Amino acid sequence: MTPVNSFQVDLRGLVDLLSHHLYSSPRVYVRELLQNAVDAVTARRAWQTQQDAEPAAEIRIRLTASAGRVSIEDSGIGLTAEEAHSLLATIGRSSKRGGSGAVDELHGLETARQEFLGQFGIGLLACFVVARQIRVVTRSARDPKAAPVEWLATDDGSYTVRELPDEARPEPGTTVYLEARPGAEEWTAPARVEQLARDFGALLPYEITFEDGTGEAPRPITDRPAIWDRAFPTPTARRVALAGHCAQLFGFTPLDTIDLDLPVAGVRGVAYVLPEPTSPAHRSGHRVHLKGMLLTEKADNLLPDWAFFVRAVLDTDSLRPTASRENLYDDETLAAVREALGARIRAWLADLAASEPERLAAFLSVHHLGVKSLARHDPELLGLMLPWLPFETSDGSVSLEEFAAAHSDIHFTRTVEEFRQIAPIAAAHGLGVINAGYTYDADLLALLPTVRPGIKVTELDAGAVTDRLDPVPTSAELALAPFLATARTRLEAQSCDVVLRAFQPVAVPALYLDDRQARQERDRAAAEESADSLWTGILGALRGSAPRARLVLNHNNPLVRRIAELPDEALTATAVESLYGQALLMSQRPLRPADSTLLNRAFLGLLEWATHSPEAKEDRA
Template sequence: MTVLGQHLYSTPVVALRELVQNAHDSIVRRRMEDPAVPEQHLIRVEGDLAAGIVRVVDSGAGLTDQEIHRYLATVGVGYTRKLREETQSDELIGMFGLGFLSAFVLASKVTVTTTSWQTPGLGWCYQSSNGEQYTLTPAEPRPVGTVVELVLRDSYRNLGGNGMLAKILRRYCALLHVPVYIGQDDEALNGEAPPWRQAQGAVVEHTVQARRKALAFATRFEERFEPLCTLPISAGPDSDVRGLLWVQDGATYGTSDNRNLSVFVRGMLLDDDARDLLPAWAGFIGGVIESNRLTPTASREDLQRDDAYHAAQSALTEALIDGLAQVARQQPEAWRRVLSRHNEALLGAALCDPRLFDLLAESVRIPTSQGDLSVRSLLDKGRIHINMGSPGGFEDMLFRALHMPVARGDRYAVVPFLREWVSRHGGVLIELGTEHGNRKLFSEDSLPANELDWLNQVLGNGEKLVPARFEPTALPLVVVHDREAELKRRLEADEADKRISVAALQLVRAFTAQLDDSVTRRLYLNLDNPAVTQLLQAYRQGHPQAEEAAGLLQALKVILASGAEQGGQLDLNAALGRVNRIFSLLLSA
């Protein structure tokens, strides 16, 4: 009793849900078994804050004395399970015969007064203070149905207020088919049907009106964000899930996970954090769904991972993709808001399904050195350039001189998205900082060995000097870090062992083993640059100032690199001093 009653549920207030659920099933039972049953039934939950009492009243089937002994007072045995096995009804909620035990977590005393439809002239009163011992005595017959009265423990007396009861049960019972009333209210707290339950013969709503109604419903469940737009879920052959998803109005990053999903099984809230039913890429989605096929665990606070669960996952993914496409076609204003708030997350989402990629390929924006741009804006003669390192490297300087944007490969999903885009739509992706990308950017050339040796002596600081031709011609040289070599050294460092799992590290190092890290920096010398041309000519002619001119280029290299990561390798103060000295020599000549 202690384990089941006190440790089965995550929160004691679940007891209120369980008691309302029992009342609901009693009403369904009466409809099935009593031919003369009135059509209208209700559940009323009454609180008395001063007395610390809560009552749950129903007009259901009631209980005979034998049923009290056999079902109510026996752990793990419930009439609902027996009735479901006989009728295969989808209306019944209960399954395990454990819910009544939760009452003893809240209450120091539980009293059940009941009259069965089978014996309307007899009443019975069950009383217990711990669920282990109980008394059962005849009572004055009441209208057919049951009253469960809880004398609340001191720590739960606040639940006796009708306002608190309404707050708790409004969420649990939002989709329950039987009306639930609080106190003496004339309006049921679940009186408004969800948008996807279209009453038979009802007038079809105008599209705009239906969208407003769906947004209003979503707002009741979305506690942190305003819903931007809603996406309907319809039952299909593989899953009976119905409901509503929505896009949250809250900016997200690629790794943001604000998913929230409330799951109702046979009308009763089972789990209000079933985010794993939504795809992992949908970190900006909320929703409410209902199903008769999903199977609860014993606590009814989680779902069993069975075939119905996986079918529901697939159904939600399909509904999400189809819904986003429908918003893009039919609600352009809402679609623009979706893109502006969740651009980065959508970049990653596009890689998870070809249909999403087709939908988003021309809409999402790519972070670049010139702000967020569409992929088409990045194209230059069929080429897209992407910076594989951090901002501030040679790439920023080079492409600023070329007046061309370069994509930021250090941002979430940018690299795989652009690779996929090029594979689908054509073009060339130049990944700057990799050896392969550098070959596309710099056309390598050659120089005599003696000239290379001299240039290494007067210009180099440990880089591999590479004669090349590239744009713009006004740029004489540039130092390029090999990003792949940097990645290999970083991942193979001892620190990586502390941060990465053994399995992941083995996979990473299997990849990095193929990379050559013998050259970490390259100095590309632009043979089309006039200053470089004149420097080489001066060296060949033995000009006495050739080395001083080379010193000026070397100083320029350091200055150009001072804002990038390679600046730490060079002495900026010494370079500036050399510029000052050469400037003085020129003026005094």
Template sequence: MNQPDNYRFQVDLSGMINILSNHLYSSPKVFLRELLQNAVDAVTARKVLEPDFKGRVHIELAGTGSGATLMIEDNGIGLTKEEVHQFLAMIGQSSKRGKDLIMGETSFIGRFGIGLLSCFMISDEIVMLTQSAQGGPSLEWKGKPDGTYSIRELATELSPGTKVYLRCKPDCEIYYEPQNVEKWIYDYGALLPHPITLRTGQFEKVVNPASPEWIAQPELARGYRNEVLQFGERLLGERFRDFIPLQTSSGRTGGIAYVLPQAVNLHAKKKHRVYLKQMLVSDKAENILPDWAFFVKGVIWSDELQPTASREHFYENDRLEEVRAELGESIRGELIRMAEYDPDRLRHMIRLHALSMKALAVADENFYRMIHRWLPFESTYGRRELGELLEDNQNIYFTLTLDEYRQITHVASAQSLLVVNGGYIYDAELMESLPAINPEIRTERLLPEDVSLAFTDITAEERMKYFELTRLADAALRRFRCRIQLKRFKPAELPALFTLSKESSELRSLEVAEEVSPDALSSVLNSLGSILKLEGAYSTLYMNLDNPVVTRTFMPANSRIFVNTVEMLYVHALMLGQYPLNKQEMDVMNQGVLRLIQAGLAADTHRGDEDQP
């Protein structure tokens, strides 16, 4: 039997660089992060050999524009000639793996051994000078994007550590501008424990200040309020007024959740800044905090999460889920602490971010119990905090939908009936669960027909008097599948109230959708609507005889324009209830207005003729 021929994969380095720049990394500026990571990892490795060793990182910018050169130097462990071949010539091999001098992989930031390749995105050549702290010759390594590299031993012995030189690639001048380099160094390395010095033709400075003690112990941040707020403003570019310290039970993940100074959209992407082993991994992390925490922007540091190959996101695994839950518990715990010790601060936060607080209250009964008095709700008494509504009311009615609330709000308000609009997200759920956290309170869903029961029936004599006109009004609205009922109710200023049963509400929704749907879907919707029509899906228009317009409408002398007036009152009631008008109803409104104008003009003309001598 013939033995199979074995071959080795060939790697197209230029193709790899294209993948890095266009697919793996979000921006070429990550080359600076990769260089910083390599430098810090080298310092970390040397500290294993020399526990009292003090690491440092130095960056220099020389020249401008297309002639600019960047140099980054560390005084870390350096590389031997064997290690240069092993770690710089093999794609995917990492110097952070499998070495005896490394106590554990968690001591290091980089994991994938491709970081140095990112430099080819902004330079056509990488020059590295290195001296191993374990001895051996000083070396010069030069790499090119075509996959070739050279190594030579230097006659002069360098100090232990590594220097990397990059020369500006055409159209990459932006990545060598001093102000950009300074900003990116701070962004990536603000929490690094080693000083990073930047020297340019104009200045020399330490870019990253020493980490304050509250970084290691976030619970201490409350005692450094101004410093913490300034830290957040510099990192996140936004001025904050409040924050919440974050920490997991293990202490391996911590941070600061900055409370956003303005209300935010519930569905907006939540982007947080996350540092892994003190190096920025992502400033757009979306999965590090619970979804309900959309009222904060986090600066979070961890040494226990698993980054993706790009080191810009985290794997969604059990550990991330546990960390997210514990950070959410930190936020919840701080809000409960505020409720007990600083209620004014919590009240301000709730007013600004009510939706977030309601989301948390729905999920956590204990939290709801602590903060329910400060949650705002729309009601027939206006938009009030729940505590205000409870001062004079132990019974609260609520609607399940916005449509139900719109149907009854005018009548309920006139009767001083407290009704909460449960049509907004979370509000109906909170109303239903309110008795569970306060047994002295009763809540009950209110339907439009329940409000109609409070209407005063007309007398038998009135029923006989208006029988024919009521029948005529019913006939006029039959094409809208609406019935007329004459009642008396408050407020007298309200001429008519339109209400929907469950079936008629579904039918109305189907008819509106049918008008704007393609023919195929329209046919399906029409079939569904036919079923509801067979089930007697009728709406009701309650007409208020206490209203002078309705009273005059039902006078026999006005029978000539009676039908037109009834149709207009029907459309007016729809608009008052904020129902969208279908095409047929729009036609009624347009034609009805013209008819009323014509009737008014005709009356004026007739009166003018009578005035002639």
């Protein structure tokens, strides 16, 4: 028969694992001490309820720190010698986990177990991240005849258990003493321990006090009820108090506050609206307490991604922690809570739109990007926000509601550069164009016809702009036919047509227009030129009949008319190339190698003409 062996645990290796890999910082040892004390008191209350026993005379959790030493005393359930062997020195076994006789005896009901903070059975041994020695003096409340017990462990992996005389601990409960390891003294300094205790334990359900060994009166650690659950004389007083809490917690005064109350999910808290814009890519760190104990200050999976304009703080008893208890386990429960919290933020926006438009306007002036992100997935909200969300348009910065009222046919550009080139001309000729080059705007414009039937939204193309510009009289265009033929021939290699129109502003000599299909065709042609024989055939087969780019010459511009009257055909061609290059640069599109070559040729050609013209020679003379 094959012998069965047991795993062995190297405590030094475990401490290294905890301190360097599981926990982000040694600071968590204070949380472990508080957690064990709170769970011990909770266990005693649950046992007393089950046994109909007299409650403890005092619920007591006292944390003390002095140079190199930390202790915590509680009036909780306590342990017998057997339980100290079984629970304190066994990795992975928790007195709070179901499925064992110890739990049934200690707590009775599964519902009681849900009140506990600890779940993973690491517990007290995690204190070895800062401690050289851990001493526990405990007495069981369940067994009045059991003597007090001392459990003494060192970081070399050894421990002892011995019974003590009754006077060593007359009352049930537990006291834990830590002696700092060399190099960890900073973590046991009284000021540091007190601050960590406040960070972790301010919302714990029992009164916890701290003493620094100087003889001063104990100072309270807990500060309950949570500020969002307190009663205030007026809504304004509550808002002021929450703003102060946010400033103390996060370092900013919020633009507004949003209550996050989900009783069914056991979640209570607030979200603070950031007073300044932030990037949609920024993942805010939210502050989450689990049954009053601070779990994390960096929960980035608590709210939907679109809610990047708030920082939240809440307490929950339903969400699962990770093994390190420093973040939330991303499961179906968290997904449901995240969706419900998002709905609360959405409802807050709807309430502002319905009853407090001034506050909504102030919010959108800072965070319109976040609302646009949300509205992409919520047509109802988009319809609600249409009168408020600002867009950059050819009519200026206006809402979609205002713009749609003025333009039944809405055009948009996909890039900011294209819009900047087109907007002045579009405005002068009554063409409604929206800049969709900013984040989320193109998505919202695609949804606009679903919330405002009858509105037509199309991407701007060269034909739409050209059709809105004033045509040139036929006689004038016929007179310029030789010039236009020269221009078209010269730009044929650039896959660009030339048309003549009259438009405002007069100062713009030429306008370069194309659309997505034209750009795709140019990219295909450029790839075909540089491809091998196999890909040349494939790309050639993909050649389409897409409209080509257009160089629209402005007949109102004096420079264009002078170029059209030049007698030298070669100089005319060079001038046309210069107009093309200037319009291309104004559109801020990426230059292809062929475009760069043309610009260089036109620039050098004009220099050549300038330095050899009769006027230049006369000037030199």
